[in-house]
Amino acid sequence: xxTKSKGNSGDVMRQVELPNIEPKHFRSLLQFLYAQxxxxxxxxxxxxxxxxxxxxxxxxxxxxxxxxxxxxELCDSYLTSDTCIDLLLLADTHSCALLKDCAxxxxxxxxxxxxxxxxxxxxxxxxxxLVEIHRNSLGQASSDEYEKLSVGALYEILETxxxxxxxxxxxxxxxxxxxxxxxDG
Numbered sequence: 001x002x003t004k005s006k007g008n009s010g011d012v013m014r015q016v017e018l019p020n021i022e023p024k025h026f027r028s029l030l031q032f033l034y035a036q037x038x039x040x041x042x043x044x045x046x047x048x049x050x051x052x053x054x055x056x057x058x059x060x061x062x063x064x065x066x067x068x069x070x071x072x073e074l075c076d077s078y079l080t081s082d083t084c085i086d087l088l089l090l091a092d093t094h095s096c097a098l099l100k101d102c103a104x105x106x107x108x109x110x111x112x113x114x115x116x117x118x119x120x121x122x123x124x125x126x127x128x129x130l131v132e133i134h135r136n137s138l139g140q141a142s143s144d145e146y147e148k149l150s151v152g153a154l155y156e157i158l159e160t161x162x163x164x165x166x167x168x169x170x171x172x173x174x175x176x177x178x179x180x181x182x183x184d185g
Contacts, residue, residue, distance in 0.1 A: 025053050026057070028040040032063070032066045033066075041073050051074055052090060055067055055070050055071065055094055055099075059096075059169075064169050067096065067169070071099040072152070075102040079103060085114060085119035085120060087099060088100060088104055089129075092126065092129055097171055098151045098152055100172075101150055101172060104133065105150075151172055154172070157179050158178055158179060163182055
């Protein structure tokens with residue numbers, strides 16, 4: 001990224017290195033930040049790999065709204081039996097509550113058939129995720145009506161109430177707390 005600053009001899013162009021960030025992904029981030037434009041998501045040139053890289057970058061730069069939009073796109077267009085473990089691991093690593101919720105539901109549903117999946121050894125290393133999958137498969141009794149709702153539905157409740165503030169990421173637990181707090185108030 002080039003920046004311009006004033007020096008003793010006039011304008012000076014400086015190069016700022018952003019390691020591990022592709023220029024096209026950075027352009028997409030800037031396009032979103034300055035114009036709220038997400039047309040790059042639906043572009044024929046945008047692949048699942050691009051969306052994954054954009055999630056990582058949006059997480060790195062704290063751009064929660066873009067991250068949530070990309071999570072929804074990954075859930076809607078790319079979450080399959082072949083990708084569910086990989087997307088679950090991505091979601092867990094980068095605090096993507098919506099993507100994690102969707103991928104976790106699919107992994108739980110398909111659990112027996114996924115034991116021989118190529119990505120299963122990576123999942124087997126994540127004890128906390130295995131515990132979540134196990135709890136999901138048991139269908140624990142809910143403490144209230146909100147407990148059974150998806151992360152997407154919890155976001156919708158907050159948006160309907162006008163309480164949705166995407167300044168920071170929220171985990172499923174934090175979303176439940178916000179929804180319940182709004183119910184009390």
